[in-house]
Amino acid sequence: MMEPRTTYSVYTWLRKKRWKKKFDLYQQTYNMVVDPVMVFYSGLFVIFCLFIGYDWLQQLITVLDGRGGIIAPYALLLPFLAVISAAITSFTDPGIRFTSSELQLSFLPHSRKRLVTYLFLEKYVLQILIIIVIPLPVAFVLMSWESAVLWVSLLFLSYPLSLWLQWKLFSLPSTHKLTVVLFSAILSSLFFLDYPVLLLYLGLSIVILMFLMRKGDVDWGRIIDINDARVWNMWLVGYFTEVNIKPPKRFGITQSIWKKKKGRHYSVQHLYGRIWTGYLQKSADVIWKTIPTVCLIILVIPMRVDWMLMLTLPIAIVVYHEVAGGLFSDVETVFHSMPIEEESCKTSYMILAYIGFSPVIISFFSIQLILGESFVAIGMQLIAIILFVYVDLAQVINERMMMVQKENFYREEWRRVASLILLGAGVYHPLFLLGVPLVVFKQGRSIRKELIS
Amino acid sequence: MEVVLDVNNCSVDIQKERILQDISFHVKRNEIMALVGHNGAGKSTLMKTMIGSREKNGGTLSIAGHDQDKHYKAYKRHFTYIPEEPLLFNELTVYHHFKLYQKSYGVPEDLFISRVQTYTEGFELKEKLDEYPEALSKGMRQKVQTICALLPDVPVLFIDEPFMGLDVYAGRFLEEELVRKKTEGASIVLTTHQLDKVSELADRYVMLVEGKVSSSGDVSEFHELERRST
Numbered sequence: 001m002m003e004p005r006t007t008y009s010v011y012t013w014l015r016k017k018r019w020k021k022k023f024d025l026y027q028q029t030y031n032m033v034v035d036p037v038m039v040f041y042s043g044l045f046v047i048f049c050l051f052i053g054y055d056w057l058q059q060l061i062t063v064l065d066g067r068g069g070i071i072a073p074y075a076l077l078l079p080f081l082a083v084i085s086a087a088i089t090s091f092t093d094p095g096i097r098f099t100s101s102e103l104q105l106s107f108l109p110h111s112r113k114r115l116v117t118y119l120f121l122e123k124y125v126l127q128i129l130i131i132i133v134i135p136l137p138v139a140f141v142l143m144s145w146e147s148a149v150l151w152v153s154l155l156f157l158s159y160p161l162s163l164w165l166q167w168k169l170f171s172l173p174s175t176h177k178l179t180v181v182l183f184s185a186i187l188s189s190l191f192f193l194d195y196p197v198l199l200l201y202l203g204l205s206i207v208i209l210m211f212l213m214r215k216g217d218v219d220w221g222r223i224i225d226i227n228d229a230r231v232w233n234m235w236l237v238g239y240f241t242e243v244n245i246k247p248p249k250r251f252g253i254t255q256s257i258w259k260k261k262k263g264r265h266y267s268v269q270h271l272y273g274r275i276w277t278g279y280l281q282k283s284a285d286v287i288w289k290t291i292p293t294v295c296l297i298i299l300v301i302p303m304r305v306d307w308m309l310m311l312t313l314p315i316a317i318v319v320y321h322e323v324a325g326g327l328f329s330d331v332e333t334v335f336h337s338m339p340i341e342e343e344s345c346k347t348s349y350m351i352l353a354y355i356g357f358s359p360v361i362i363s364f365f366s367i368q369l370i371l372g373e374s375f376v377a378i379g380m381q382l383i384a385i386i387l388f389v390y391v392d393l394a395q396v397i398n399e400r401m402m403m404v405q406k407e408n409f410y411r412e413e414w415r416r417v418a419s420l421i422l423l424g425a426g427v428y429h430p431l432f433l434l435g436v437p438l439v440v441f442k443q444g445r446s447i448r449k450e451l452i453s
Numbered sequence: 454m455e456v457v458l459d460v461n462n463c464s465v466d467i468q469k470e471r472i473l474q475d476i477s478f479h480v481k482r483n484e485i486m487a488l489v490g491h492n493g494a495g496k497s498t499l500m501k502t503m504i505g506s507r508e509k510n511g512g513t514l515s516i517a518g519h520d521q522d523k524h525y526k527a528y529k530r531h532f533t534y535i536p537e538e539p540l541l542f543n544e545l546t547v548y549h550h551f552k553l554y555q556k557s558y559g560v561p562e563d564l565f566i567s568r569v570q571t572y573t574e575g576f577e578l579k580e581k582l583d584e585y586p587e588a589l590s591k592g593m594r595q596k597v598q599t600i601c602a603l604l605p606d607v608p609v610l611f612i613d614e615p616f617m618g619l620d621v622y623a624g625r626f627l628e629e630e631l632v633r634k635k636t637e638g639a640s641i642v643l644t645t646h647q648l649d650k651v652s653e654l655a656d657r658y659v660m661l662v663e664g665k666v667s668s669s670g671d672v673s674e675f676h677e678l679e680r681r682s683t
Contacts (some may be wrong), residue, residue, distance in 0.1 A: 004530065004559035018544035021585065101542045107506060108557040109529040232543060348548065 080188035082158035089171035272348035319367035463512035487655035558605035
């Protein structure tokens, strides 16, 4: 009988296979998309940039030489910052890349605890190398060698501590994470009030030990979901081949909070809302392009030429409504062949669409504040915008629903255009906004008429 | 006959709810034991507890005298598991999956080569050895997982719904292999909803109802029980 291989040798073998597969995937993608001529010129460009960088670094070193003395005394703050950062990151990331493969390996005769330790050590060794290559030379250039040694040693010490803490906190409830953030933030502010550092370190050690020694269930399911998505969603490969080894999953703070919501909800509208939320999460790519774009249209251009807000505001609203309407058009795909309650379906979607519009409102409010508009005018403008969006978005959604159901409808486009012109003119003078309710309420009545007919 | 798997008063709680209560049974060498019961009776939870992926809240489990709590590493070396949903590694080709099991359980090279040959022919996987899991159909993945579990000579084989997703030929081949494994000295614990398979393959049965053992015994008693219930 052959002796079974050790966990370490099987683990390293598996890691090699992972690298090989990823390398092959990248290679296939590069062969598919990279033009040799482009590679040649890019290479030349990189070499040129390296020369510029070298020259720039030489100038920078002479300027920065010894200037690091300003930050040298704050070295002792590093462990506090590391703990705060670990606690904040633990909302969305376990830190240690334990994937479904490691989990499956632990079903074979290999210890899960040992696999986690290998992953931890691997990440720590990598971090040590990074510290040696970047912060260490920079610290020696910027500050005295004593301060540099102190900085780098604290970095070496803080990193494993924060990584382990992040792993432990990840599976704990949000309240625990927030407690660590708050406590460490209080301790670090006491640092600035010249409290004895040893005392503060003692406090921090107690917090860390409390959580590190805590024995609780590890949320393996969520850990592997997040890590698989991070390890296997190779951006370039996915982008060009449109093939994902693992379905992309996004885990933000909000999603982790939603996930923990207790209780069952059976109202149709709530269920539809959940279906729409799932669909919007899948369409996150479009949403994350649209919302920032419309916000930027409102914020950036008027910052240069203030009157442009008269044009950019209506454009932003139209773009948002069209994208929201476009996403709603997939209603049949989203609900498959299920018979749906139209009103609940539209209402549940509109609630999400209204929520999605709030960054646009905030952007408008911010730019008007920056441009020095009076609060009365801003208030009137916001009311008019909200009123228009409330009615027009509902109409857009209604129209899309009718289009999907192949029903005939009459679109009163001139009313929409008139409202948008009035909104734009309202930026020039708020008195124009008085016309918006007239058109909008008229429009509201005509919607009811259309629905009855 | 020597007892290989001993399950003694095992209880499992999930979110403070008792899912399994005081489960006790044993499986002897050269024996196939069928775990039967309705959906939600606790078969899969019991299976997961036996393979160590779910913590138990009481009781003891041992394979060939190796206690799950005291000698976990040795305990894990003495069984293989075929889950209902195949668990394959993204980074490994079909052949590499077999290699992984060879490394983990210490299957000698000559035995490994001959078994891979036999099983890949039997399950019609010869052409797929260099494929990655994402290129395989669900049935193919189930076959890969099954071959992996059949490769080493371990005292116990746990199988959750072994015939799900397999075509008729592969199902028949698996049946033959299970019988062969049994005659070679292995003990097999399987869960299935296909009662005809219980009759054909199993020597004994354990019936679970709401997380408790409602009856157990020789498979002939199971026929009697089934006849009376119909």
